[in-house]
Amino acid sequence: MPVFFHVDLDAFFAAVEVLDDPSLGGKPVIVGGSHSRRGVVSTCSYEARRFGVHSAMPIGEARRLCPKGIFRPVRMERYAELSSRVMSVFSDFTPDVIRVSIDEASLDMSGTERLWGPHEAAAATIKHRVAADTGLSISIGIASNRYLAKIASGLEKPDGLVLVRQGQEADFMLGLGLDKLWGAGPRTKGRLAELGIDSMATLLSLSAATLASIFGESGGGFLYKVCRGMDPGIYSAEPKSRSISTETTFERDVRDRQTLESVLLGMAEELCARMYEDGLSSRTVVLKIRYDDFETVSARETKPGPFIGSAGIYETAQSLLDRKWEGRPLRLIGLGLANLGVGTAEQGNLFEDDREKVAKRSAAVERAVFAASRRGLGKITRARLVPKPDGKDTRQNKP
DNA sequence: TCTGGGGTCCTAGGACCC
DNA sequence: TCTGGGGTCCTAGGACCC
Numbered sequence: 219m220p221v222f223f224h225v226d227l228d229a230f231f232a233a234v235e236v237l238d239d240p241s242l243g244g245k246p247v248i249v250g251g252s253h254s255r256r257g258v259v260s261t262c263s264y265e266a267r268r269f270g271v272h273s274a275m276p277i278g279e280a281r282r283l284c285p286k287g288i289f290r291p292v293r294m295e296r297y298a299e300l301s302s303r304v305m306s307v308f309s310d311f312t313p314d315v316i317r318v319s320i321d322e323a324s325l326d327m328s329g330t331e332r333l334w335g336p337h338e339a340a341a342a343t344i345k346h347r348v349a350a351d352t353g354l355s356i357s358i359g360i361a362s363n364r365y366l367a368k369i370a371s372g373l374e375k376p377d378g379l380v381l382v383r384q385g386q387e388a389d390f391m392l393g394l395g396l397d398k399l400w401g402a403g404p405r406t407k408g409r410l411a412e413l414g415i416d417s418m419a420t421l422l423s424l425s426a427a428t429l430a431s432i433f434g435e436s437g438g439g440f441l442y443k444v445c446r447g448m449d450p451g452i453y454s455a456e457p458k459s460r461s462i463s464t465e466t467t468f469e470r471d472v473r474d475r476q477t478l479e480s481v482l483l484g485m486a487e488e489l490c491a492r493m494y495e496d497g498l499s500s501r502t503v504v505l506k507i508r509y510d511d512f513e514t515v516s517a518r519e520t521k522p523g524p525f526i527g528s529a530g531i532y533e534t535a536q537s538l539l540d541r542k543w544e545g546r547p548l549r550l551i552g553l554g555l556a557n558l559g560v561g562t563a564e565q566g567n568l569f570e571d572d573r574e575k576v577a578k579r580s581a582a583v584e585r586a587v588f589a590a591s592r593r594g595l596g597k598i599t600r601a602r603l604v605p606k607p608d609g610k611d612t613r614q615n616k617p
Numbered sequence: 618t619c620t621g622g623g624g625t626c627c628t629a630g631g632a633c634c635c
Numbered sequence: 636t637c638t639g640g641g642g643t644c645c646t647a648g649g650a651c652c653c
Contacts, residue, residue: 461625625651
């Protein structure tokens with residue numbers, strides 16, 4: 219019998235802040251936004267949630283709702299470190315651990331009763347181990363498929379443990395409100411409400427064909443399965459495409475081309491370095507801009523062959539900016555690489571003309587520079603990225 | 618009180634080829 | 636002269652998640 223545990227760290231970022239500063243225990247801790255005017259809440263403690271604060275809420279609103287809240291910036295490296303320790307605990311219980319996000323994992327615990335006893339006992343053991351090794355608290359959902367386990371893990375947070383018994387999958391879903399459906403966001407829920415579908419039972423009464431006609435083949439199929447307690451296959455496959463991206467929201471809107479270009483140049487270099495580190499290559503650049511009225515536009519360009527070095531990425535970004543930007547003030551700019559594949563550009567089938575030889579040589583130099591800066595041999599950067607002595611660096615969270 | 622950053626997947630339409 | 640599907644690649648936008 220297949221059995222999956224879904225494990226979710228409770229208020230993870232806020233819990234780490236309390237762990238590292240125990241005087242925060244029992245207080246409304248709100249992580250996010252750093253010092254930015256335009257930040258949002260990333261995670262907050264359960265004490266803060268009692269004031270109505272929640273994830274993705276603008277920091278200003280959180281401050282208004284919870285004036286005595288303790289606001290902390292995001293320390294992603296520290297969270298990543300603890301996340302790794304927690305994940306390694308999970309690996310002691312089963313070799314099949316899917317790390318879903320920094321604070322969640324899906325464990326295939328099928329056939330582990332001999333080793334760890336009944337599932338609820340095993341879950342309790344995992345909780346103890348995580349608490350002993352890291353001081354953190356987790357919630358666990360247990361079910362015969364990953365989707366139900368995921369739902370179950372969220373029902374009794376914090377420190378929750380919910381088991382969906384074999385054969386009870388459909389009944390379990392029937393007992394839940396539509397608000398508990400994972401994978402149906404505000405848009406889908408709104409559409410369901412419009413159609414008068416206000417309960418799991420009503421949703422269950424609709425045929426697969428009806429659902430597909432309303433929500434499309436994929437969305438309809440998802441809803442059809444999920445309300446029956448069947449696995450829609452949320453974490454099953456390897457990701458089809460990989461992409462990496464970076465974006466920044468300016469402290470104040472920007473309409474100066476020079477500023478935008480220097481931000482793009484820094485982004486091109488950062489993305490290029492990440493791509494090399496992961497041993498990937500890409501032929502597609504994606505530019506994203508958001509105007510002051512929040513209108514968001516993207517543009518992409520795919521080249522016949524992979525990018526070699528950051529120069530080509532930067533040049534493509536510039537031409538995309540030419541094509542898309544209307545010159546109105548921007549609140550955000552972002553750059554990404556899509557269609558990432560394994561293998562460095564050198565291994566791709568490229569024409570060996572002279573220009574490319576030169577490009578390769580400069581890419582090799584660039585890689586050496588990235589490697590050197592990773593080893594801490596001083597910060598090497600292009601002159602254009604150094605803030606002018608009199609000017610302000612408008613980039614946020616970028617020292 | 619305005620709305621972060623990093624991802625994945627889906628859809629619809631166009632281009633191009635057979 | 637007009638009309639077909641099917642397949643693949645690409646683009647832009649949107650939904651959703653943590």
